[in-house]
Amino acid sequence: MLDLIDSHSHLDAAEFDPDRAAVLARARNVGVWRQIVPAVAFDTFTALHDLCASEGGLYPAYGLHPMFLAAHKPEHLDALPDWIARERPVAVGECGLDFFVPGLDQEAQRHYFRRQLEIARDFSLPVILHARRALDEVIATIRQIGQLCGVVHSFSGSPEQARQLWKCGFLLGIGGPVTYPRARRLREIVTTMPIEFLLLETDAPDQPLHGHQGARNEPALLVEVCECVAKLRGVGIDEIASATTRNAERLFALPASA
Numbered sequence: 001m002l003d004l005i006d007s008h009s010h011l012d013a014a015e016f017d018p019d020r021a022a023v024l025a026r027a028r029n030v031g032v033w034r035q036i037v038p039a040v041a042f043d044t045f046t047a048l049h050d051l052c053a054s055e056g057g058l059y060p061a062y063g064l065h066p067m068f069l070a071a072h073k074p075e076h077l078d079a080l081p082d083w084i085a086r087e088r089p090v091a092v093g094e095c096g097l098d099f100f101v102p103g104l105d106q107e108a109q110r111h112y113f114r115r116q117l118e119i120a121r122d123f124s125l126p127v128i129l130h131a132r133r134a135l136d137e138v139i140a141t142i143r144q145i146g147q148l149c150g151v152v153h154s155f156s157g158s159p160e161q162a163r164q165l166w167k168c169g170f171l172l173g174i175g176g177p178v179t180y181p182r183a184r185r186l187r188e189i190v191t192t193m194p195i196e197f198l199l200l201e202t203d204a205p206d207q208p209l210h211g212h213q214g215a216r217n218e219p220a221l222l223v224e225v226c227e228c229v230a231k232l233r234g235v236g237i238d239e240i241a242s243a244t245t246r247n248a249e250r251l252f253a254l255p256a257s258a
Contacts, residue, residue, distance in 0.1 A: 096131050119150060153173035
């Protein structure tokens with residue numbers, strides 16, 4: 001059986017409330033043994049903590065997502081270092097910039113983003129980054145803060161942006177979008193990129209795969225992402241599973257699988 005890590009799953013989301021145990025079981029049944037589960041807002045931290053504490057193989061990250069800006073308060077940012085010091089998550093995030101959604105205050109986003117990068121640096125933790133229509137600024141901010149590592153999840157940038165991220169020590173999170181034949185630029189990057197910078201993800205319940213449009217995404221479908229990447233690179237699925245699992249273990253300081 002495969003040994004896969006879903007490097008970005010929102011298993012704590014309300015969409016999974018009716019059948020979360022079954023979703024988790026389906027993932028394990030196909031070899032998705034571990035999942036990184038990033039927070040999106042401070043008021044979700046406790047439930048996320050409890051979920052990950054109750055199930056083996058679930059690892060939380062804590063952060064303030066730019067799309068949930070309306071839910072964030074300055075005191076949440078102030079409380080984040082204490083929360084991280086106490087709980088020792090595998091990463092800070094999900095955080096970043098989103099210049100696609102109308103009405104999201106860009107200056108406020110920048111404030112929350114920069115501070116979370118500083119917190120990650122201070123705790124020597126990787127960051128899980130959201131970067132939509134904002135990748136150049138995200139890369140520039142990473143460089144300004146310095147001493148950072150992490151992953152840009154759901155990467156959708158150019159080959160040059162990918163190279164800049166690798167130079168900064170960042171990996172690319174690749175999920176459902178790569179399964180769409182029309183995603184030619186992304187597929188070309190995934191086909192030729194250095195394997196050591198590749199992570200697999202679902203972003204469940206969002207970003208359904210090709211052939212699953214309109215359906216809720218879930219971590220078990222990571223196998224189809226892995227199959228697609230293996231086909232693009234002309235190698236076996238076991239090779240991609242093994243390499244990306246090792247990459248996730250290295251980035252998030254997870255114990256090596258047996």
